[in-house]
Each structure stands twice: as structure tokens, then as C-alpha cells.
Amino acid sequence: MTTQAHLRKYALALPEVEEGTHFGMVSFAVKGKGFASVTKDGYVQLQLPPNEAEAALAAHAGGERIVRAGKVIGFRVPLADVNGKDLNALVRAAWFCRAPKRLAASLAAAEGAADDTGGDLPAGIGKPATRALLGAGVRTLEQVARYTERELLDLHGVGPKAVRVLAEELARQGKALRG
Template identity: 70%
Template structure:
């Protein structure tokens, strides 16, 4: 069983996601394109490609296809009927479906731990921390400096050692965490 706060955490962990409302529902967008929302009765709606929506429907019998004007556009399921791991995977798939191709490619590269050319993140933080930072859109030390220590530690893969190394690297460049 998941909650709206878990949905919020999963969605907002992805790059360039904004939270707002759409027809009175909590909704999440990437560069203005909606990819996930929650109805007032606690159902999560996800924009998914047809094959992924079909797979989600098979895995979650209480869910249903989301159809707009006769065209399938995704999947809807009660939040209470889906576990956190499945929800995270579906939210991520919906984000990839709606995100601009370049931004999606950047996240895919980040998932693989490949730093972009302009990244000055220190190698000493380790692969898991690098993947977590890149996945959150924190590709440079300047972007890392906009975060607090607690925000960094909340990222899966970033631990105290990585935060210490990042703090030292920021200090060498005359910056610090927020």
C-alpha cells in the first residue's frame, strides 16, 4: 500500500518535475507535460505507452486502462493497491514517456553512471552517489551547492562520506551547501 506522499517523493526525485493541480487533482509535470496525477478518490493516473500500460494492467488487476477520447493513454490504479517499488517503476516509466528526448537520454545516462562532459562532480564520491546526483539533475558542483546536506542524504545512494567529499570539493571552489 502506498500513499500520495510516496507518489510525490517518487515524482519529485526525477529531473525538472513540478507539482501542481489539474482539474483539482495533484499532478506532476515535466516541462509542462503531465505524466502522473492522483484523483480525489486516491487513484494514481499515469501516462504510459500502450505496451507498458498493458503490462501494468496484467500485474495490477484492480487497475484499468486510462482512455481519453477513445485512445488509450495510460493506466490508473488505486494507490492502496500498489506497492512502493511498483509505483516507483511506473512513475519513472511515465516520466520517460512524457519527458523531452534529450532530458530522458540524460537521465538514462545518469542511471548508467555516465557523467556529462560539463560535470565536475568528484569521482571519489563513488558510483552510487554519482548516479543519485545525476538522476536528480545535480550534474555540477554549482547545482549541488543549491541543496542542503539533508536533501543530499535523502537521495538513495548518497551517504555521509559522499556529502563530506562534496563539501570539501565545494569549499575548494569557494562554495558551500545551502
Template identity: 60%
Template sequence: MTDPGERLRALALGLPETEEGTHFGMAAYSVRGKGFASLTKDGRRVQLHLSPEETEAALAAHPGGERLERAGRTIGLRVPLEELDDAALAALVRASWRSRGGSDDPPSDLPTGIGRPATRALHGAGLRTLAEVAGLTEAELSALHGVGPKAVRILTEALAGRGLGFRRP
């Protein structure tokens, strides 16, 4: 039988952008700087950050689990690894990873400096890379709700840095 800690480690590190570290002496996993899973020091329980709704559903399915709270607010779940088969552990780890910013979306090379509204607008238009943005005219880009002059300037500079530019009208 596989070591439960190794099961958790393999599942967590199999998710994009996951980093391994420690948190209060426990093996811990984070995505984009936010912890989503840790293994208790005794190696017998996993702690997962989940929404209150996901926590309640997990507690109903795994009665040996306990609610994790911070400042009176539910932040997740601690559950014995022996209660979780591979599929249940995988589902909980993935849900926790998503709750902390993990995404299955294809990678994006858009500059973060364009801001969240512009990033959402571009992703909403199906544009995830600078090469895809280069397929637009500057006017088409500016017409997207959420893309302002600052985002256009930053994207223009990023495109130029790659030897690209906007499509000519």
C-alpha cells in the first residue's frame, strides 16, 4: 500500500503551479502563494482549504473529518487519510487547489500588469496569449469592456518585446 503522505504529495504536485513546502512543520502545498493542502505532523490527516459549502459536503461524506475554523469562520476540513480512497482524496485536493486560485485553464502569457478586468475581458474573448492578442487590431482590443488605455499600452510593449504588434486594420 502506498504511503498516505506520498498519495497526497503525488496528487498535489500533479496539479499545475503547485509548490511544495512546510507550514508550521507540516508538509504543505500551495498554488500562487496560497496554501491549499497540508499533512498533519503525525502523517495521518490531511488539511484542506475549502469553501464552507464544500466543507459541509465533505463532512457529510467523511464523518471522521472535522471543520477547520479561523476567527469563527469555516476555512476547510481536516480528515483522516485512512477514510479517503484515491478518488475521494483526489477530488478534495483538486477542490482545495481550485479554491486557492488553481486553474485548469491553459497557461496564459498575458502580462499581469494589465489588471484583472482586462485579463478577464481577454480570457472572456478566448484570448490567453500575446500571439492571440496580436491577431486583433488596437481598436478591437480597446473595444473590449475592461480593457483601458493602460492595458493597451502594456500589451503594446509586451508585443513589441516579442517582435509582434497588433493586426493592421
């Protein structure tokens, strides 16, 4: 069972996402285009292309198509009926469906680079932190050392655990974050 807090955390971890309301529902948008919302009766609604909406429907028996003007525009399912991993995949697909092509391509490239950074960033910081650092042009611990703890935490996707892991790895090398 997933919660609205889980949805919020995952949606806001995606690039340039803003939380707001749409017709009284909590909603998430990228560059002003809504991609996910939660109804008052606990359904998560996701903007998806027809083929992905059909795949989601096949995977989640409690779900429904969202149809407007005779066209399938998405999928909705009770939030409590979808596990966290599946919800993350659906939210991600909805984000990619609505994000500007340049932004979506940038995230896809960063994710590809996260698998092979070409640097010495420790895997223990996690993929969101790795993507955030790569997005800021940081590929090595030497480059990380040029940042303060606050500057790292200000990067969307870098949390206290990632900063701690980075600081520990820098200390092992006799280095430290900028004071």
C-alpha cells in the first residue's frame, strides 16, 4: 500500500516538478504540465499515452482508463492498491510523457551517465544524488570538495545521507568539503 507522502516524495524528486492543486486535488506538474494528481477519494491519476495506459490497466485490475473526448489520456488507480515500486514507475512514465523533450532527454542522459559516471563518485550516495551531481557537472570527489555541505543539500536529489557518504569518502582521501 502506498501513500500520498510516497507519491509526493517520488514526484518531487523528478526534475523541475512543482506541487500544486488542480480542481481541488493535489497535483504535480513539470514546466506547467500536469502529470499526476490525487483525487479526494484516494485515486492517483496519471497522464499517460494510450499504450502505457493500457499496460498499466493490464497490470492493475483495480485501475481505470481516463478518457476525454473519446481519447485515452491516462490511467487512474486507488493509491492504496498499487505498491511503491509500481507507483514510481507509473509516475516516472507520466513525467516523461509530459516533460519537455529537452528536459526528458537530459534526465535520460543523466541516468545513463549515472550507471557509468566516468568519475569516482561512491555508489553509496544513491542514484538521485548521483544524477543531481552529474546534472551540476560534478563527476569526481575532487569536484565535490569544492562545495559546502549546504550547497550540496541544495541540489535536488542530494540528501543528508549522500552528504555524509561523500564527506566520509573525502576524509578517507585526506580531503574535506569546502568550509
